[in-house]
Amino acid sequence: MTFSxxxxxxxxxxxxxxxxLTLWLCVILTIDFSLPRFPKRNLAxxxxxxxxxxxxxxxxxxxxxxxxxxxxxxxxxxxxxxFFKIFIVVTTILVILASIDYVKRFKFFKGxxxxxxxxxxxxxxxxxxxxxxxxxxxxxxxxxxxxxxxxAYLRDDPASNEAGLKFFILGVFAAGLLAYGISLVYGExxxxxxxxxxxxxxxxxxxxxxxxxxxxxxxxxGAAPFHSWIPDTYHGAPTPVTAFLSIAPKGxxxxxxxxxxxxxxxxxxxxxxxxxxxxxxLSMTYGNIVAIAQKNIKRLxxxxxxxxxxxxxxxLAAGTKxxxxxILFYLLTYLFANLGAFAIVIAVGxxxxxxxxxxxxxxxxxxxxxxxxxxxxxxxxxxxxxxxxFIGKLYIFIAAxxxxxxxxxxxxxxxxxxxxxYYLVVVKKMYINEPVDNSPLTVSAPMxxxxxxxxxxxxxxxxxxxxxxxxxxxxxxxxxxxxxxxTAVAPSTALPFGG
Amino acid sequence: MAQLFFFYLAGIIVLTSILVVALxxxxxxxxxxxxxxxxxxxxxxxxxxxxxxxxxxxxxxxAILVLYLFVVMLLNLHREDRxxxxxxLATLLGVTILTEVILLMLQRGDSGAPVAxxxxxxxxxxxxxxxxxxxxxYSTYVFPFEVASLILLVxxxxxxxxxxxxxxxxxx
Numbered sequence: 249m250t251f252s253x254x255x256x257x258x259x260x261x262x263x264x265x266x267x268x269l270t271l272w273l274c275v276i277l278t279i280d281f282s283l284p285r286f287p288k289r290n291l292a293x294x295x296x297x298x299x300x301x302x303x304x305x306x307x308x309x310x311x312x313x314x315x316x317x318x319x320x321x322x323x324x325x326x327x328x329x330x331f332f333k334i335f336i337v338v339t340t341i342l343v344i345l346a347s348i349d350y351v352k353r354f355k356f357f358k359g360x361x362x363x364x365x366x367x368x369x370x371x372x373x374x375x376x377x378x379x380x381x382x383x384x385x386x387x388x389x390x391x392x393x394x395x396x397x398x399x400a401y402l403r404d405d406p407a408s409n410e411a412g413l414k415f416f417i418l419g420v421f422a423a424g425l426l427a428y429g430i431s432l433v434y435g436e437x438x439x440x441x442x443x444x445x446x447x448x449x450x451x452x453x454x455x456x457x458x459x460x461x462x463x464x465x466x467x468x469x470g471a472a473p474f475h476s477w478i479p480d481t482y483h484g485a486p487t488p489v490t491a492f493l494s495i496a497p498k499g500x501x502x503x504x505x506x507x508x509x510x511x512x513x514x515x516x517x518x519x520x521x522x523x524x525x526x527x528x529x530l531s532m533t534y535g536n537i538v539a540i541a542q543k544n545i546k547r548l549x550x551x552x553x554x555x556x557x558x559x560x561x562x563x564l565a566a567g568t569k570x571x572x573x574x575i576l577f578y579l580l581t582y583l584f585a586n587l588g589a590f591a592i593v594i595a596v597g598x599x600x601x602x603x604x605x606x607x608x609x610x611x612x613x614x615x616x617x618x619x620x621x622x623x624x625x626x627x628x629x630x631x632x633x634x635x636x637x638f639i640g641k642l643y644i645f646i647a648a649x650x651x652x653x654x655x656x657x658x659x660x661x662x663x664x665x666x667x668x669x670y671y672l673v674v675v676k677k678m679y680i681n682e683p684v685d686n687s688p689l690t691v692s693a694p695m696x697x698x699x700x701x702x703x704x705x706x707x708x709x710x711x712x713x714x715x716x717x718x719x720x721x722x723x724x725x726x727x728x729x730x731x732x733x734x735t736a737v738a739p740s741t742a743l744p745f746g747g
Numbered sequence: 748m749a750q751l752f753f754f755y756l757a758g759i760i761v762l763t764s765i766l767v768v769a770l771x772x773x774x775x776x777x778x779x780x781x782x783x784x785x786x787x788x789x790x791x792x793x794x795x796x797x798x799x800x801x802x803x804x805x806x807x808x809x810a811i812l813v814l815y816l817f818v819v820m821l822l823n824l825h826r827e828d829r830x831x832x833x834x835x836l837a838t839l840l841g842v843t844i845l846t847e848v849i850l851l852m853l854q855r856g857d858s859g860a861p862v863a864x865x866x867x868x869x870x871x872x873x874x875x876x877x878x879x880x881x882x883x884x885y886s887t888y889v890f891p892f893e894v895a896s897l898i899l900l901v902x903x904x905x906x907x908x909x910x911x912x913x914x915x916x917x918x919x
Binding site for chain 2 (some may be wrong): 277318319322323357363364367370371374382386389390393396397403412
């Protein structure tokens with residue numbers, strides 16, 4: 249028996265973004281401990297610089313149509329992986345910029361904060377490329393490890409410690425489920441690569457294995473009924489970490505879910521649609537109804553995040569290429585709106601040191617810019633035209649209609665109305681209620697950059713989504729022959745519902 | 748001979764597992780767990796899985812058990828804190844799992860229908876077990892292996908960030 253590892257430089261080129269980021273991480277770590285006088289703020293800018301190089305690299309890959317697999321199909325670079333990597337890198341850049349003011353609260357280990365954020369981003373980039381069960385497990389754990397530490401970063405704050413502990417214990421439990429599920433699937437099929445296990449017949453062990461894997465990934469994306477860690481963890485974690493946690497890992501986990509359901513489980517589609525429909529309905533309804541009662545903006549966004557993931561699951565339940573496109577597009581709209589909303593929570597939290605919704609009273613008087621930006625982000629999350637969230641919801645609902653999932657559509661529409669209520673309560677407080685304290689609030693430059701970038705994304709995706717729609721349609725091209733739409737032909741590159 | 752060996756190992760495993768939960772002194776429990784780990788390693792050796800046997804001893808008997816002992820000794824639990832009222836729950840779960848196992852055994856014995864397709868093991872390599880694992884680890888599975896090294900780096904930094912105490916005591 250011979251073993252060989254043949255890697256040519258051309259092969260390694262496919263890993264260039266990850267390899268460069270790994271190198272950059274080590275540079276940042278080394279600067280942090282070898283030059284104690286180096287301002288920590290500059291470490292943040294250095295991190296952003298490195299990520300910008302990675303982003304440029306990924307965009308080049310996308311334009312040049314770089315694809316391929318490495319390590320016996322364990323690591324795959326395709327258009328979808330590149331899409332998710334760009335998604336993760338953009339999120340990370342914005343999160344780091346939004347963290348700069350917040351990091352002043354940490355007494356120690358300010359430099360390690362950026363290191364851990366970059367490490368998690370690296371783990372999630374690997375997740376986007378993971379193409380077999382073993383690398384799914386190990387990359388998922390890698391990205392989560394950084395978050396375990398980041399969530400508990402405010403060491404003198406009991407809420408942060410509690411959040412970290414809860415996240416850790418439940419996260420490790422989910423990792424156990426994942427490992428158990430993978431071992432069952434491997435035991436039944438003897439294979440690890442996602443496309444190889446697709447051929448296996450459905451045995452009880454295989455079904456239990458897949459259910460356990462789905463439970464673990466459901467934990468990652470925070471879909472009901474695996475959401476129990478979300479509210480406390482989001483509430484207690486440092487706000488930039490909450491923002492990061494609420495977006496990037498969900499995107500990366502959806503890369504895995506899409507590969508798992510659309511490649512390995514494509515043949516079993518009739519069996520899993522019901523499962524996803526139920527998870528989606530439960531997430532949307534539970535998230536939205538509980539969000540109404542929230543007094544803390546971070547908890548409100550946590551529950552609204554559960555509901556948003558319910559919306560994304562509609563696309564997965566549709567199980568078509570168009571559903572995949574809609575997921576990618578929806579995640580982008582969610583990225584800008586949710587990150588923008590969290591950026592304002594961070595900015596307001598830094599200025600008035602509170603995350604209670606009551607303290608947003610009269611925000612318009614104190615800072616019209618913050619109030620207006622928050623209005624745009626909340627309306628986009630709610631799905632009001634002409635903002636990004638509207639197109640995202642429309643896209644996902646159309647994908648569901650084409651598959652005849654009318655129940656899901658009706659529940660989704662009812663939930664849009666419910667969500668409108670609690671988003672608008674915040675808007676009312678900002679615009680109509682009188683402020684207790686009238687002093688104006690000023691926003692620092694990096695934070696302004698984040699808010700402007702999120703505003704630009706939210707408006708651009710809402711007003712002129714065509715280029716991005718073309719992009720996501722081409723990014724999921726790999727699914728076009730695997731899951732053929734039942735009633736409609738694959739959508740053309742034109743906007744399927746008229747621009 | 749092999750059968751005799753198996754029954755010796757299995758018997759000791761069952762016996763020490765019972766002792767782990769039955770003994771009142773947690774240190775004794777941990778020590779019987781240690782004996783159990785060694786015998787499980789022995790089972791692996793009879794299955795020609797020498798590498799797994801070595802890992803069993805190094806990781807479980809060496810690292811995890813020491814961690815248990817540290818926890819038991821450092822926390823110095825009071826007698827009343829040690830045992831919770833888990834007996835009814837444990838009985839319920841135990842009976843459920845036992846019934847399931849028996850049902851499964853009976854079902855397989857009767858029809859034999861839902862038997863999984865056996866995984867065909869690759870032919871035993873001419874080189875030793877451990878060498879073979881080392882070779883695949885550095886060729887076929889080099890990607891997860893390298894990512895695991897990054898996990899260790901994160902874990903190390905994370906442990907320092909979360910657990911380093913003296914900075915806070917000096918300045919905080």
